[in-house]
Amino acid sequence: xxxxxxxxxxxxxxxxxxxxxxxxxxxxxxxGVYFWNWIRQPAGKGLEWLGRIxxxxxxxxxxxxxxxxxxxxxxxxxxxxxxxxxxxxADSAIYYCARQSPGTGIGxxxxxxxxxxxxVTVSS
Amino acid sequence: QSVLTQPPSVSGAPGQRVxxxxxxxxxxxxxxxxVHWYQQLPGKAPxxxxxxxxxxxxxxxxxxxxxxxxxSASLAITGLQAEDEADYYCQxxxxxxxxxxxxxxxxxxxxx
Numbered sequence: 001x002x003x004x005x006x007x008x009x010x011x012x013x014x015x016x017x018x019x020x021x022x023x024x025x026x027x028x029x030x031x032g033v034y035f036w037n038w039i040r041q042p043a044g045k046g047l048e049w050l051g052r053i054x055x056x057x058x059x060x061x062x063x064x065x066x067x068x069x070x071x072x073x074x075x076x077x078x079x080x081x082x083x084x085x086x087x088x089x090a091d092s093a094i095y096y097c098a099r100q101s102p103g104t105g106i107g108x109x110x111x112x113x114x115x116x117x118x119x120v121t122v123s124s
Numbered sequence: 125q126s127v128l129t130q131p132p133s134v135s136g137a138p139g140q141r142v143x144x145x146x147x148x149x150x151x152x153x154x155x156x157x158x159v160h161w162y163q164q165l166p167g168k169a170p171x172x173x174x175x176x177x178x179x180x181x182x183x184x185x186x187x188x189x190x191x192x193x194x195x196s197a198s199l200a201i202t203g204l205q206a207e208d209e210a211d212y213y214c215q216x217x218x219x220x221x222x223x224x225x226x227x228x229x230x231x232x233x234x235x236x
Contacts (some may be wrong), residue, residue, distance in 0.1 A: 036227075045168065047213055049225035063221040064125065094195075096169055103176060107217030108158035112181065114169040 002026035002098050004115035012091075013120050021024060022097030023077075024114060030055050030075045035100040036108060038071065040093040041117070046049075052100060055100040057114045092122045126152050126218040128228035135234040136204045139157070144199045144231045153224055154195035157217040161190055161199050164211040164230075173212070174199065191199030209235045 007021035018112060020035070029036060037052040051061040053071040061069050070083040100112040129147040136142040144185045146159060153159055161174040172181050174190040177197065197216075202209055215226040 040228075046230040047215075047227040049227060052225075060223070062224050103158050103177075105157070107155075107219060107223065108161040108176065110158070110172060110175040110215070111162070111170070112172050113177070114171070117169050 001100070002111060002113055004099065004113045006095060006097050006118040008095075008118055008120070010119055010121060012087055012120060013087055013124050014122055015086055015112070018082070018087050018091060018120055019070045020082045020095055020097075020118060020120070021079050022081070023079045024099075025078070028075075029073055029078050029080065032056075033102070036073065036080045037098045037100050037111065038069075038080075039098055039111070039114075040091075041096070042090075042093040044092075046059045050082065050084075083111050091123050094122060126212055126220055126226060128145035128216060128226050130150065130212075130214060131188050132151050132229070132232045133234065135230045135236055137236045138204055138235055140204050141200060141202045142204060142233065143201075144214075144233070146197045146199070146228050148195050148226070149218075150195060151198055151220040152195070152216045152218040153155040153192065155219055157190050159190070160215045161188075162213045162215065164213065166210070170213060173211075183211075191206070192203065201223055204235055218233075 005023045035052040067108040073080045094117040096117045097115045098111040100109045101112045104107045162170040163173045164170040177192045
């Protein structure tokens with residue numbers, strides 16, 4: 001059974017860098033079948049896609065966050081990481097990692113597996 | 125930036141049928157990208173409900189169905205049950221700028 005588990009500091013100070021890790025168990029990131037994504041959800045609000053990474057390290061980011069987000073993957077540890085710099089209160093949210101399975105075209109992939117999410121609060 | 129528009133809320137009595145719309149644009153749903161739907165129960169992570177416009181993953185009841193036409197899509201739930209009370213999100217892709225994944229704002233379904 002494949003599982004995703006996010007982890008990281010629950011509290012980050014404004015202007016600092018948010019760093020999270022997603023451990024993948026039951027499957028290998030190196031399999032090369034899936035994209036691995038980060039999605040966030042502010043309290044009481046909707047979902048926002050942050051970006052995705054392939055096992056090769058190829059990344060795609062949301063245009064509005066591209067300047068602040070960095071995704072990476074460590075195939076030896078079978079986990080992926082998110083770094084979001086210069087955070088503000090608006091970055092407070094539950095952060096999810098999610099696996100994206102192939103669709104018919106590059107724009108047709110869908111999120112078939114989600115982690116439970118980790119709450120990050122940006123506050124001094 | 126492009127958006128997917130959903131009604132903030134819908135409601136229905138047990139046993140009834142409800143639909144949730146998802147309206148995109150010519151650079152998202154109208155560009156023939158697939159629409160997927162997710163169900164988020166209170167306090168839980170989202171769960172894949174429909175993929176590829178109208179396909180149900182294993183374990184999802186056939187009370188859930190979806191369709192797509194033009195720049196819009198819709199999710200239908202028949203035989204409404206109390207356990208269906210949740211937030212529902214549509215998701216597609218937008219090929220403007222450098223291309224990105226797009227979520228609808230979500231619809232809160234209340235079972236009366």
